[in-house]
Amino acid sequence: MNPIRAIIVEDEKPAMDNLAGKLQRSCKIVDIIAQCRTGEEAIKEIHDKEPQLVFLDVQLGTMTGFDVLERLQYIPFEVIFTTSFGQFAVDAINNVNPVAYLVKPVDDKKLVQAVNKARQKLEEAPQPEMGRRIAVPVMNGLEFLFVDDIMYCRANDNYCFIHTVNEGRKLITKPLASMEKKLPGSPFCRIHRSHLVNCNFVKSFSREDGGYVVMQDGTQLRVANNRRDGLLESLLRS
Amino acid sequence: MRTAPPYSIFAIRILTALLCLMLLAFSAEGRQSQPADSLWKDSLRVALNDIQAGAPQAEYLLSLAEQLQGSHPGRAVYCAxxxxxxxxxxxxxxxxxKSLYWCALLELRKNTYGDALDVPKGRAKLAAELFRKQEEPGWLARSYDLAANIHFNLEEDDSAVIYTRRALAAMNAMETAGTKKERVAAEVYYTAGxxxxxxxxxxxxxWINRSQELHERTGNPEGVARAELLKGFYAEPESREGHFLHAIELYRKRDNRQGLYAALxxxxxxxxxxxxxSGKxxxxxxxxxxxSLREALQLEQDGRCEARRQLGIAHHWKAYFNQEDNNTFESHLDSAYRYYESALIEAEKESNFDCIREISEEIAKTCKEFGGCPEDIVWITQTFSTVLQERKAEIRKAGRELTTYQVREEQMRSRRRLQNLGLIAVILLLGFLGTFYLLYQRQRIRHLGQKLKAEQETSAAKQKALENQEKALRAQRAASRAQLNPHxxxxxxxxxxxxxxxGKPEDAxxxxxxxTHVCWRAMENSRLEAISLADEVETLQSLLxxxxxxxxxxxxxxIEVEEGLDQEKISMPPMLLQPFVENAIWHGxxxxxxxxxxxxxICSNGADRLKCVVEDNGIGREKAAQLQRASVFKRPSRGSTxxxxxxxAIEGAELNIIDLKDNGGQPRGTRIEILLPKKTL
Known part of the structure; x- marks a missing residue:
């Protein structure tokens, strides 16, 4: 059995020592490749060391564990949250649907269960598929979405809607520009101040009424004049 | 409109349904071709509209054809x-x-052999003629090269040599040395080789080595692989295998499946x-x-029959060399026939008549070698040879019919246009009726909505009053017991x-x-009105x-307490400072x-007041709030209110919150001052 490469993110030193010690004691399969004390450090280490599993504390000084996930481009690893927060944190965590969450102080038995569950998931899910997973900010927390499931995004003031194939419509609590940053380049294309589309789901493109595309779900989206060339480029050369 | 009798509504509904059905039928016509392709054509039409008609449009199309030749050959042909x-x-x-050149080149890639090459051959020569008149040696060399390739594929070797010579001459006439010339040269040398x-x-x-070198220099890895494969054919016998394997490796690295298939x-x-x-x-x-062939089979490329035909041949020889071992012989002979059979089926699917002919020859050879054919193989070979004859006849007939067909198509199209006009008129009429109906419905809904809204407003007011009461009660309850922070x-x-x-049980x-002390104090808290300053200080000690x-x-x-204060005597509300200390730690x-x-x-303030100060050198309230706002996770505030x-609620008490700044005006912490009336227990 290959060891699971894991990173622990925890801002309090005793809590870090405690979790690391318990992992060494009860879950020998977990290989701790880094211990991060701040969110910023976690973002850097996850990016550099590409762990398979991250133990993520919810409250991390300047930011929360959710912010760490949101600021990463993709989420190609499993997450186990650790928390000492109340019910509202548990709700937010469930929203993300992680492998597990553990309430501190952590029960060894539950820790073993969580690690086993993570191991199972890692064995099932092929890496490339997980590699295309992003974390998007929704009301009070995060949600994971697969990039290939996103049909188009539509701006709504400082928020935006993501329309997906399998999971319906999501309200995102950040402006469209931040989604564009998360989904750069092909097959995504910004066709309007308010629309970002996945070219794989464009059904047809019409020049009438100043130009619009019809998506696979039948929605029509306006194409801005100055963005039309970019869209044509993506549609013709892909 | 509002008192429209029910039967008219019924009639309108039927009409609307009809309208939908007709719209569906109408749109079905446009959906016949593949959706992705029609999207691509739509996009192309829009893109062309923006380009000046004439040569610029054609040039744009050619550049597109060049880009698409690898990924979408069909689209590339369409563009050309x-x-x-x-x-x-x-x-x-x-x-x-240029267009003629591209049409011929793309056609050559599609149909590598046979009669179908007549058109591209003519086009390549026509292109060469045009370029000669225009004095474009670069393009002239390319066109001659292409013509040479076509002749080569038609097994007209003499003509191929002539055109290669011409290509070389045209290439030498190119004025500018540089990448462009090197690219042309690489292709011409390849053909010459x-x-x-x-x-x-x-x-x-x-020739091949020169071509490969130039491909390498001009950064064309596909060309390098192609030259390597060619070396496999014509190199010294002992190094041929190495070249083949190297070519396969190169294609595999480039993930060029078509090239890999051919090389395998x-x-x-x-x-x-x-x-x-070498025999047995x-x-x-x-x-x-x-x-190698099995790997090729898995690639699922065009020309699938070829891999199967070769597998058949391999098994033929395996059977041939193992004739004394009955089991091996029979199983391999059977495999050979099965592969020939599946090759025939694939060839028929691809309409590859050359392949059908070649397989039939192989089968005849195998049958002759081993004295007689299995019956099913005889049958299938006959069937396919009939298919072959029929198809050829069909193609000839189709050629003759094409012109008459085109005329008929034009007539059909104009008739269809008329039909469509009629249909559109009907649809417009139905559309009007539908709109009236919808307007009527909306009017009704609006009226209902107003009624509902009025009802809702009264109930909302009641609800709000209730909520306010509830809130007041909750605040009272919360204030009466300052809690320990669950985190x-x-x-x-x-x-x-x-x-x-x-291993630190004593510390633990x-x-x-x-x-335990802090917990106990928190529990007592709800019961007691006041405790001594000494107790409060002790609790703060434990907490910190x-x-x-x-x-x-x-x-x-x-923690500093002014000397001279009688800590045992002075009284204070329990756990008053704890929330401020916690805030200082958690947020500061x-x-x-x-x-x-x-x-x-904690010190005296005048004779009758006590002053409590909680100060931290953290990030300050403003920055803390800013971080909280930036977070995607909005947790409910602990309610400083x-x-x-x-x-x-304490008579005579006062609270001041001071945002501390350093000399440069940057936040350097927060200071809380609480003034309390001095009371004794």
């Missing part, structure tokens, strides 16, 4: 044909030449020939060939758990008693000690990401 007709219409002869190799000339390798087949053919020559001793060659409890227990786990015991256990490398603290120090300090001071209300 369109460019050809545009450039012809506008009399742009240079562009016409191919033709020389086929003629058995020693110069073949020289060529290598297998080579192995089969070796096997044939050459089992290794047999294994290599089948392994403080859990995080502290976690830190103590760490001490227990990793110490902190557990501190924790526990916080420091949790944050050993971050938190420093100090922990968000700082550097060591920080919390200090608590509750604490404020608690202080306001």
């Amino acid at each position: 044909e369109k460019a050809l007709s545009i450039s012809r219409n506008y009399g742009a002869s240079l562009t016409e030449g 191919k033709i020389a190799g086929e003629a058995g000339s020693d110069s073949a390798l020289v 087949i060529e290598y297998a053919v080579y192995c089969i020939n070796q096997y044939e020559d 001793r050459g089992e290794g060659w047999y294994r290599k060939s089948t392994r 403080f409890i859990l995080n502290t227990l976690n830190a103590i758990d760490n001490l227990v786990n990793f 015991s110490y902190y557990l008693t501190q924790f 000690a526990l916080e420091q256990l949790r944050l050993p490398d971050i938190l420093n603290y100090k 120090i922990q968000k700082k990401q550097a060591p920080g300090k919390v200090s608590v001071q 509750i604490i404020n209300e608690r202080i306001q």
